[in-house]
Amino acid sequence: xxMALFMGLHQDVAGDDMDVEENRQRRKVWWSLYSLDRILSxxxxxxxxxxxxxxxxxxxxxxxxxxxxxxxxxxMLQYTELSRILGKIGQELYRQRPKSxxxxxxxxxxxxxxLSSWARSVPERLRIDPNSTGGxxxxxxxxxxxxxxxxxAMNTRPILxxxxxxxxxxxxxxxxxxxxxxxxxxxxxxxxxxxxxxxLQVITIMEKARKLNLIATYGYLDGEYAFSATLLLIMANxxxxxxxSTDLSVNQGLGILASMxxxxxxxxxxxx
Numbered sequence: 001x002x003m004a005l006f007m008g009l010h011q012d013v014a015g016d017d018m019d020v021e022e023n024r025q026r027r028k029v030w031w032s033l034y035s036l037d038r039i040l041s042x043x044x045x046x047x048x049x050x051x052x053x054x055x056x057x058x059x060x061x062x063x064x065x066x067x068x069x070x071x072x073x074x075x076m077l078q079y080t081e082l083s084r085i086l087g088k089i090g091q092e093l094y095r096q097r098p099k100s101x102x103x104x105x106x107x108x109x110x111x112x113x114x115l116s117s118w119a120r121s122v123p124e125r126l127r128i129d130p131n132s133t134g135g136x137x138x139x140x141x142x143x144x145x146x147x148x149x150x151x152x153a154m155n156t157r158p159i160l161x162x163x164x165x166x167x168x169x170x171x172x173x174x175x176x177x178x179x180x181x182x183x184x185x186x187x188x189x190x191x192x193x194x195x196x197x198x199x200l201q202v203i204t205i206m207e208k209a210r211k212l213n214l215i216a217t218y219g220y221l222d223g224e225y226a227f228s229a230t231l232l233l234i235m236a237n238x239x240x241x242x243x244x245s246t247d248l249s250v251n252q253g254l255g256i257l258a259s260m261x262x263x264x265x266x267x268x269x270x271x272x
Contacts, residue, residue, distance in 0.1 A: 001037045001049045004030060012056040030057050031080045038083035039147070042090040042154070043224055052084065064123040074126060075140045078118075082147050085114050089154050104158060108191060111155045119148065130204040139214045142205060146225045149198045149205075153228050156195035159188060160235065167239040180240045196236050196246070202229035203249040206256050217260055223268040226256045 004010065009030040013023060034055075041048045062069055062077045092107045128137060128145050167180060181189050206226055209215050216222045230253030233246040261269035 001033055004033050005050065009033070010050060010055045010057055012058060027057055027060065028076070031060055032076060035076075035079045035083040038087045038090075039221070042086050042094075043221065045094075047095070048087055048090065052087065064121065064126075067125070071140070074123060075144060078122065078126065078144045079147065081118055082144070082151055085111065085118065086147075086151050086154070088114075089151060093155065093158055101162075105187065108155055108159060109187060112152075112191060112194075115148065115151055115155065128205065130201040130208075137205070137209055137212060137214060139209075142209050142214055143221075145205060146202060146222070149202045150225055150228065152195060152198045153202075153232060156191050157232075160192055160195060160232065163188075163192065164235050164239045192240070195232065196240075199229040199232040199236075200246065200249050202226070203233070203253045203256070207252045210256055210259065215256070215260070217263045218265050220267060223257070223260055223265055226253055226260070227268065227271055229253055230257065 009026055013026070018026075034050075037049050040046075060073070060077050060080060062073050064074060064077060089111055092111070093104070126141050126144065128141050163180060163184075202225055206215060206222070206229075230250060233250045233253065237246045237250060257268050257271070
């Protein structure tokens with residue numbers, strides 16, 4: 001990434017004495033590196049290499065609804081859009097100083113709106129139905145959706161952890177634990193339930209992908225997706241009573257992790 005910055009790939013060179021095709025390739029290389037940097041930086045807890053406001057290279061101009069757009073360009077566009085949202089999650093929710101509950105909720109809701117907008121605009125040929133019983137999944141489409149679900153999980157995690165901590169505090173006192181939704185706004189309830197629902201979909205997709213041999217056994221990200229979704233469901237199952245049924249998905253998630261660990265994924269094995 002630093003070499004790309006040194007080469008100036010993050011800066012627009014439109015109008016310079018450069019071949020049109022070469023300029024197009026520069027932009028594709030830049031946004032591919034951008035996506036990789038955002039995903040790995042946020043997932044590993046490191047700082048992103050460059051801020052969005054310092055980038056002048058135009059965003060890819062691709063009509064996602066055009067059936068003639070090459071498959072790889074369509075996938076790259078979705079990755080790039082989600083990577084931009086992921087970078088925003090990292091900066092606003094995990095890198096800035098602690099926020100008030102109201103400010104935090106406003107940031108979470110704003111990012112959730114961006115994610116919902118992305119989900120609504122996904123081209124039909126890239127869509128995945130997690131509950132479909134027929135047909136095969138495309139590996140690239142699976143990766144895109146897992147990244148989307150990961151964004152949802154990271155966006156809602158601060159609120160979910162806050163609620164879980166409250167439930168733990170209540171459970172250690174003499175006060176009885178009721179329905180976790182009591183006393184919460186519809187917005188917070190909706191955000192948490194959506195996070196649980198997406199975690200269920202992650203496990204459903206990964207279980208089917210595993211049977212189709214589409215899971216990267218030694219892949220860092222696939223292991224992270226499975227671990228994060230399973231952990232979220234365990235927390236919901238333990239501390240958020242009367243939420244969506246998660247028992248089966250928890251067992252499936254643990255099975256996916258066990259399979260990856262047994263085949264030699266040391267990162268997953270260390271977390272078991």
